[in-house]
Amino acid sequence: MSSLDKLIKYFETFPGIGARQARRFAFHILTMKKEDVSEFSTLISSLQDTVVECQSCRRFFAQNGHQNLCRICSDETRDHTKLLIVERDSDIQSIERSGVYEGLYFVLGGTVPLLDSIEAKNLRGGSLKRTITERLSADLSEVILGFSINPDGENTARFIESVIADIPEAKSLTVSHLGRGLSTGSELEYADPETIKSALQNRH
Amino acid sequence: MSSLDKLIKYFETFPGIGARQARRFAFHILTMKKEDVSEFSTLISSLQDTVVECQSCRRFFAQNGHQNLCRICSDETRDHTKLLIVERDSDIQSIERSGVYEGLYFVLGGTVPLLDSIEAKNLRGGSLKRTITERLSADLSEVILGFSINPDGENTARFIESVIADIPEAKSLTVSHLGRGLSTGSELEYADPETIKSALQNRH
Amino acid sequence: MSSLDKLIKYFETFPGIGARQARRFAFHILTMKKEDVSEFSTLISSLQDTVVECQSCRRFFAQNGHQNLCRICSDETRDHTKLLIVERDSDIQSIERSGVYEGLYFVLGGTVPLLDSIEAKNLRGGSLKRTITERLSADLSEVILGFSINPDGENTARFIESVIADIPEAKSLTVSHLGRGLSTGSELEYADPETIKSALQNRH
Amino acid sequence: MSSLDKLIKYFETFPGIGARQARRFAFHILTMKKEDVSEFSTLISSLQDTVVECQSCRRFFAQNGHQNLCRICSDETRDHTKLLIVERDSDIQSIERSGVYEGLYFVLGGTVPLLDSIEAKNLRGGSLKRTITERLSADLSEVILGFSINPDGENTARFIESVIADIPEAKSLTVSHLGRGLSTGSELEYADPETIKSALQNRH
Numbered sequence: 103m104s105s106l107d108k109l110i111k112y113f114e115t116f117p118g119i120g121a122r123q124a125r126r127f128a129f130h131i132l133t134m135k136k137e138d139v140s141e142f143s144t145l146i147s148s149l150q151d152t153v154v155e156c157q158s159c160r161r162f163f164a165q166n167g168h169q170n171l172c173r174i175c176s177d178e179t180r181d182h183t184k185l186l187i188v189e190r191d192s193d194i195q196s197i198e199r200s201g202v203y204e205g206l207y208f209v210l211g212g213t214v215p216l217l218d219s220i221e222a223k224n225l226r227g228g229s230l231k232r233t234i235t236e237r238l239s240a241d242l243s244e245v246i247l248g249f250s251i252n253p254d255g256e257n258t259a260r261f262i263e264s265v266i267a268d269i270p271e272a273k274s275l276t277v278s279h280l281g282r283g284l285s286t287g288s289e290l291e292y293a294d295p296e297t298i299k300s301a302l303q304n305r306h
Numbered sequence: 307m308s309s310l311d312k313l314i315k316y317f318e319t320f321p322g323i324g325a326r327q328a329r330r331f332a333f334h335i336l337t338m339k340k341e342d343v344s345e346f347s348t349l350i351s352s353l354q355d356t357v358v359e360c361q362s363c364r365r366f367f368a369q370n371g372h373q374n375l376c377r378i379c380s381d382e383t384r385d386h387t388k389l390l391i392v393e394r395d396s397d398i399q400s401i402e403r404s405g406v407y408e409g410l411y412f413v414l415g416g417t418v419p420l421l422d423s424i425e426a427k428n429l430r431g432g433s434l435k436r437t438i439t440e441r442l443s444a445d446l447s448e449v450i451l452g453f454s455i456n457p458d459g460e461n462t463a464r465f466i467e468s469v470i471a472d473i474p475e476a477k478s479l480t481v482s483h484l485g486r487g488l489s490t491g492s493e494l495e496y497a498d499p500e501t502i503k504s505a506l507q508n509r510h
Numbered sequence: 511m512s513s514l515d516k517l518i519k520y521f522e523t524f525p526g527i528g529a530r531q532a533r534r535f536a537f538h539i540l541t542m543k544k545e546d547v548s549e550f551s552t553l554i555s556s557l558q559d560t561v562v563e564c565q566s567c568r569r570f571f572a573q574n575g576h577q578n579l580c581r582i583c584s585d586e587t588r589d590h591t592k593l594l595i596v597e598r599d600s601d602i603q604s605i606e607r608s609g610v611y612e613g614l615y616f617v618l619g620g621t622v623p624l625l626d627s628i629e630a631k632n633l634r635g636g637s638l639k640r641t642i643t644e645r646l647s648a649d650l651s652e653v654i655l656g657f658s659i660n661p662d663g664e665n666t667a668r669f670i671e672s673v674i675a676d677i678p679e680a681k682s683l684t685v686s687h688l689g690r691g692l693s694t695g696s697e698l699e700y701a702d703p704e705t706i707k708s709a710l711q712n713r714h
Numbered sequence: 715m716s717s718l719d720k721l722i723k724y725f726e727t728f729p730g731i732g733a734r735q736a737r738r739f740a741f742h743i744l745t746m747k748k749e750d751v752s753e754f755s756t757l758i759s760s761l762q763d764t765v766v767e768c769q770s771c772r773r774f775f776a777q778n779g780h781q782n783l784c785r786i787c788s789d790e791t792r793d794h795t796k797l798l799i800v801e802r803d804s805d806i807q808s809i810e811r812s813g814v815y816e817g818l819y820f821v822l823g824g825t826v827p828l829l830d831s832i833e834a835k836n837l838r839g840g841s842l843k844r845t846i847t848e849r850l851s852a853d854l855s856e857v858i859l860g861f862s863i864n865p866d867g868e869n870t871a872r873f874i875e876s877v878i879a880d881i882p883e884a885k886s887l888t889v890s891h892l893g894r895g896l897s898t899g900s901e902l903e904y905a906d907p908e909t910i911k912s913a914l915q916n917r918h
Contacts (some may be wrong), residue, residue, distance in 0.1 A: 291397050658902055
């Protein structure tokens with residue numbers, strides 16, 4: 103396999119990229135300036151050294167010095183009684199943009215698919231257990247499960263509940279789920295029964 | 307204009323139908339059996355006599371005898387303390403399918419577009435005022451605004467609130483809105499700030 | 511079944527219309543003016559009397575008096591040596607819009623699906639045979655097969671060729687197919703091999 | 715700007731990639747194995763050395779040794795009397811897949827947009843002129859313009875014709891265009907007049 107084909111194979115493993123676009127990416131690099139290719143390649147090879155996983159919430163952050171905690175986890179003014187568990191780093195960005203959550207996060211690193219119980223092994227269940235145990239000895243009082251409203255998200259919520267049930271110190275911990283209802287843009291006519299039910303129950 | 311073209315023009319006024327599909331409809335009728343065309347045409351010409359507006363909720367129903375009220379409004383076992391105001395007949399179907407609402411309805415007949423205040427004239431504001439006033443003398447205690455979560459829906463909610471504010475007897479009436487949050491299928495990453503805010507506030 | 515539901519069932523048989531839109535159509539009629547409903551219903555019930563099938567090309571046309579032939583078939587200035595066979599009435603409109611065809615047409619009334627040989631019975635094969643035989647005694651010299659470029663279209667072309675092979679007088683008749691190649695908007699990169707092959711062979 | 719953000723900016727310049735997917739790519743690299751990141755980055759930094767432009771057709775090819783010509787241009791059995799000019803490398807792949815073209819290629823490197831005459835400067839017009847002149851002294855007799863059937867493609871064809879008109883030796887050169895007509899999957903009803911016109915003219 104030529105080095106061009108090898109490179110294309112790598113791009114094919116990128117999220118959402120098929121054979122044709124992977125090939126376009128390689129051709130794109132062929133048309134880049136020599137110095138840009140050099141900087142781009144260096145940024146890639148050094149990425150795992152400069153961007154590290156936060157030791158508390160497990161999200162990636164650009165390390166600036168030798169800190170082990172990300173900006174949010176090391177912020178003393180955040181509400182340390184709340185821990186919101188999400189699937190991906192990008193979920194945190196969406197929530198921070200909404201500006202209404204002041205607590206801490208934990209990035210699980212994926213979901214537990216309904217049809218594939220083995221997947222759970224790749225998730226940070228053990229790490230979550232340690233983080234919750236540590237934070238309980240401080241002042242953690244509520245864990246919020248922030249997963250998508252679909253079968254995998256619901257299965258993941260059940261998995262987390264079982265992880266928490268295994269922590270003896272977590273007896274008094276409140277475990278809550280994100281509220282359901284009509285989301286922005288929802289039209290009543292096309293809403294499913296479950297959403298309508300929540301919308302009626304959570305009316306205000 | 308030929309009678310074919312006249313018919314096509316009528317079909318072009320149907321919701322969601324353009325010139326090409328309107329023409330297809332006419333050709334479809336040309337290929338229907340003679341007796342089917344005859345029944346179809348009779349059903350259309352007599353529709354407005356057999357399907358009437360419920361005198362209370364204003365939705366259309368197939369009249370079977372001489373009743374003025376639809377099946378829901380004439381059902382004594384429904385919860386007459388609640389009135390859910392919706393835009394269209396089809397919204398009632400979606401809500402009934404969810405099986406969680408036991409109260410009554412009122413079909414406004416449209417929304418009040420944010421940019422077109424005149425539209426409100428075509429809506430059943432006066433009729434709503436009468437229905438609320440009548441039901442207040444019975445035991446109505448809550449009006450639920452069931453509009454879509456978009457600018458027009460929110461503007462319509464404001465319009466209804468002003469209609470209700472004009473009813474002297476409605477002082478103690480509770481006016482509520484459908485709950486917002488993540489709807490079925492919502493992914494956190496793509497949720498807008500307003501939806502995330504509601505989902506966090508309505509966590510349970 | 512109520513007359514409302516019967517009407518909805520009729521609309522569900524219309525091309526491209528599902529249950530939800532069929533219901534909307536019925537509600538749309540409920541909101542039409544009484545006199546419009548009356549005219550609309552009359553246009554439908556009289557359509558099959560005013561719009562008739564051309565006795566030669568079999569397309570529908572609005573009869574104006576008692577003629578049996580449509581505007582095209584009765585036009586002496588058209589080129590009667592050519593007969594273009596198409597699937598549907600609407601194909602004729604597309605071709606007439608291009609302004610390059612001066613010959614006559616024949617509307618087959620459908621295609622012969624690759625997987626359903628019985629379908630051919632509903633097509634106007636016999637009628638086509640008669641039309642070709644009649645026109646051969648005049649000056650017909652070429653039949654052009656104007657079907658879509660897909661398996662059903664190609665199967666239909668084979669069906670027509672077998673119909674023509676059954677006509678003893680048609681020995682010297684030329685049977686031609688529409689030219690293939692890049693169509694407007696085609697991008698070379700996404701073109702299939704067959705299209706590229708034709709485009710190269712038909713280069714000019 | 716952090717190195718993470720710098721890397722994301724690079725990915726945003728990739729064809730078809732927006733801010734969100736660029737970020738996902740960076741996170742994807744964070745989850746890759748250390749040795750894979752290293753190989754991937756090396757493949758990128760060395761790509762421009764291993765993949766070079768063919769000195770004749772200008773397409774990129776993986777150099778294996780020190781040859782200046784790609785596999786096609788150095789193939790003596792190809793038909794050297796024909797030169798097919800295309801926009802992009804990927805067009806050549808599509809045409810080779812069709813298996814009907816035996817001649818040579820030239821990759822222009824883009825189109826000449828109808829509204830931006832300056833763009834032509836970035837194209838390989840000069841290089842094309844040299845290639846044609848050289849090949850004319852051998853046995854080139856036909857140049858085929860293989861551009862997309864849209865305004866930019868047609869404008870590019872005019873640009874190439876003007877380039878060729880500037881070559882004194884090219885007087886007897888045939889310049890041809892790809893054939894137009896119905897492409898695979900085309901339905902007559904939706905075909906534009908220009909395509910129908912070509913389909914009728916190229917009937918066979």
